[in-house]
Amino acid sequence: QLKVNFCFIALVVAVIITPMLMLGSAKDFWQTALVALCSTSAAVILMIVGIIHDWGPCIAEVDFPSVVFNQFFLSYGTIMFAFGGHSAFPSFQHDMKNPRDFHKSSLAAYVVMMILYLPVSVLGYLVYGGSQGGTIITSLQLTWVQQTVNVLITVxxxxxxxxxxxPLSLQIEELCRVPNQFGIRRVILRLIIVLCVLFTALSIPKFGAILDL
Known part of the structure; x- marks a missing residue:
């Protein structure tokens, strides 16, 4: 079984995203959104396949824990984390060909997210119940499905x-009066941002407790 150190993975991810971060705004790399959506959709399909495969042996022994209202407040942070991209919405709207149509794209995004989230969450709870950990992925019994989903989620x-x-980079560049074009000042500033993100990831590798706040 291949085991890779988390620090090494974080470093590799930072190296991969750094060249893409040197581009301008989201309109310059809109393809990344398409890749992210396709990888997530494929991961969801595989998870549903894995859950259905586990239905027979797991459903007979599933245990549903008691519902505790106070736990809702602990889970709320994790739920909202799934919508963490909202901070980038103003930048996306600004880059749109017709910004007035932003409400249409926003509505479509919520519909797609609901289609992706609901089947996995409902089926996962019905099949695994309280036995699942922080993610349904670890509960999947098919090893190849679990590993493939991990790769897709990483992508x-x-x-x-x-x-x-x-958007964060653009705002900091505006505050620091960095020209809105590719240049050495942009490279230095965005490298600093990547290093700060990497430092945070290495310092706090598990965000579960923080999300619960």
């Missing part, structure tokens, strides 16, 4: 990170 995170970091 999604890599490309989504580029989209999320872009």
């Amino acid at each position: 999604h995170v890599i490309f989504a990170q580029v989209l999320i970091c872009s």
Whole structure:
């Protein structure tokens, strides 16, 4: 079984996303959003396949924990984390050919997210119940499905990170009066941002407790 150190993975991811972060705004790398969506969709399909495969042996022994209202507040942070891309919405709207149509794209995005999230969450709870950990992926019994889903989610995170970091980079560049074009000042500033993100990831590798806040 191949085991790779988390620090090494974080470093590799930082190296991969750095060249893409040197581009301008989201309109310059809109393809990353498409790749992220496709990888997530493929991961969802595979998870549903894995859950259905586990239905027979798991459903007979599934245990549903008691519902505790206070737990909702702990889970709320994790739920909202799934919508963490909202901070980039103004930048996306600005880059649109017709910004007035942003409400249409926003509505479509929510519909797609609901289609992706609901089947996995509902089926996962019905099949695994309280036995699942922080993610349904670890509960999947088919090893190849679990590993493939991990790869697909990693691809999604890599490309989504580029989209999320872009508005932050642009705003910091504006505050620092960095020209809105490719140049040495942009490279230095965005490298610093990548290093800060990498430092945070290495310092706090598990965000579960923080999300619960």
